[in-house]
Amino acid sequence: MKKNIVFVIPSLTAGGAEKSLVNLLNTINYSNYNVDLVLLHKKGIFLSMLPKEVTVLDLNSNYKTFCKELIISCFHFLIQGKLSLIYHRILFFAKNKFQKNKAVAEQNSWQNIQKSLNKLPNKYDAAIGFLEKSSIYFTVDKIDAKVKIGWIHTTYSSSGMNYKFDMLYFEKCNAIIAVSPDCEADLKNNFPTLKNKFKTIYNIVSSTTIHNLSDKNNDDLLFLNSENSIVTVARLSPEKGIDLAVEASKILLEKNLNFKWFVIGDGQERENLEIKIKSYNLQNHFYLIGLKQNPYPYLKSCTLYVQPSQYEGKSMAIEEAKILCKPIIVTNFTTAKDQINNSVNGIIAQMNQESLANEILEVLQNKKLQEKLSLNLSKERLGTEDEINKLYEIINE
Incomplete structure (x- = not known):
């Protein structure tokens, strides 16, 4: 049964x-x-x-109403005579508005939103x-x-x-x-x-799925025509360290490296990142290309995969880059060594822009190192079905 x-x-x-x-x-x-x-x-x-x-x-419908904008939500509950839900909707708004720690805000406001469920x-x-x-x-x-x-x-x-x-x-x-x-x-x-x-x-x-999806055509001419292409797959949120990647790119540009860095993902930090990219004159080197349902053609074709996170549990993106045998650089977040054996199947940089830039420069200018990292990954059993x-x-x- x-x-x-x-x-x-x-x-x-x-x-x-x-x-x-x-x-x-x-x-x-x-x-x-x-x-x-x-x-x-x-x-x-x-x-x-x-x-x-x-x-x-x-x-249920109460929850759907609760999720609408504050004024609209409260108006509908008022018409329905659901005054308790108005009270909880206002508290939910206040807790999420004024609590700077978003994780704690979600915890504290659960007792309010759950009243609608x-x-x-x-x-x-x-x-x-x-x-x-x-x-x-x-x-x-x-x-x-x-x-x-x-x-x-x-x-x-x-x-x-x-x-x-x-x-x-x-x-x-x-x-x-x-x-x-x-x-x-x-x-x-x-x-x-x-x-x-x-x-x-x-x-x-799934190794099979990733390899199959990576064989799909990539029609991004900007990416295909780039030398020293770097890819990162991540939300544009503080813990993913994309601001650190921008800072490292500034150093790489100052060292006259010809590169293009493509970040696949979106999130709350997009506007701040765009301002920083423009202020460093990185518009022709650092690209926020948004969400891609199939990022694997980018991973397969890139020269280097970089994960500049502040912290991770176990990064799916890193595992996927490993399956495609790409040279990988990660920052030394707490669980980095759980996925990367430094200088064997990837490189672990210190969590600052100088170290990250220097490691990127080293890998991009060292074809033998690229081949070594890719070869070692090809020998690993990486699917986890x-x-x-x-x-x-x-x-x-």
């Missing part, structure tokens, strides 16, 4: 966790499982990549909150399931989250999944009384 499971995630916009979930959903054995999906916001470039077996659930009508064998914060809180508060699983895609200590708030929810989960051993160890350090709940499941990455079996074990315990 098939088991019924449900996944929860805010949306399927571009991001490592979102891509990881889509990969996982395309790996599940649907002869054994019925799968529902809750999207708190039904949007994202990965929507079209969901397998046909997955049922995306609609959330109904419990799911179905009962499940397993419910999985596939991203930290709201996805886990929804799983605990709004789903009736025999097994409840949370998923943390980052290094908890670097996330800015309030561990006391999460403790209340983690206690109610049967398991909390980390995406690397270092992330698991960090969770155990923050929640020592819950250490038996933490397990590692690597992000699912078998990780799905670890999830099956937790669901079936």
